[in-house]
Amino acid sequence: MHLDKMANELLAAITLKKQIQPFTNDNILLSNSDAYAVSRRLSELRQWEIVGRKIGFTNRTIWPLYGVDQPMWGPMSASTISYVENGKSKIKLSDYCEPRIEPEIVVSFASAPPANASEEQIVNCIDWVAPGFEIVDSVYPDWKFSIPDTIAAGGLHGQLIIGQKFLSTESLIQHLIDQKVTLSCNSQVVEEGYGYNVLDGPISALKHLLDGIFDETSEKPIKAGDIVTTGTLTDAKPLRVGETWCGNYTGLINSSLSIKII
Secondary structure: OOHHHHHHHHHHHHHHOOOOOOHHHHOOOOOHHHHHHHHHHHHHHOOOOEEEEEEEOOEHHHHHHHOOOOOEEEEEEHHHEEEOOOOEEEEOHHHOOOEEEEEEEEEEEOOOOOOOOOHHHHHHOEEEEEEEEEEEEOOOHHHOOOHHHHHHOHHHEEEEEEOOOEEOOOOHHHHHHHOEEEEEEOOEEEEEEEHHHEOOOHHHHHHHHHHHHHHOOOOOOOOOOOEEEEEEOOOOEEOOOOOEEEEEEEOOOOEEEEEEEO
């Protein structure tokens, strides 16, 4: 199947909130590089202003649940990122096909990291970190797909809600590894997650992203001002109308973020 045709099919699915079968179900040989090309074309069709990346499947503990074995990334647009001053937000379930919620650690870059940057060099480029809820959405039924399918669909990114910002500090690598979140739904604790669930820590996830972008020569590098969300600290949870989800972050990031599903 032509890559442009895939991008148009994905655009229609996202626009109409209508799920489609994974491309790899049809025995299509779709490489990760081809899938990133589809994702870039999809962003062009959506007329997105790209302001960063989401990293997906950095939490190795959930790989068996989704039948994947590696992380991936996708673009984020200025139109899909919002900031909440009071830590409270809401979303409409009908805006998505099959959405789930992920509590994450979000990073903003003050300067562009160099090629082949070490974790310490990456830290030196970071401006602030914050709690975040990423709404991820599968245009593929029942969350069944391959990694190239998820890449082609823009990394399954739906929306990112960002809470209180905390300035980068000394020992940031370890602070983010130790970061904890308690995820609750309607005041009932659902799961606890930690920074060490994200590859070998959120800065490790950033290095994976930067190295991957360097290898994919058609991908634009991370620049000053870009936002990156580093991957879910827990499993991604399905959403239902009437629920209120809360992430209580303790550690360097010491604040709460909640979202009402309407």
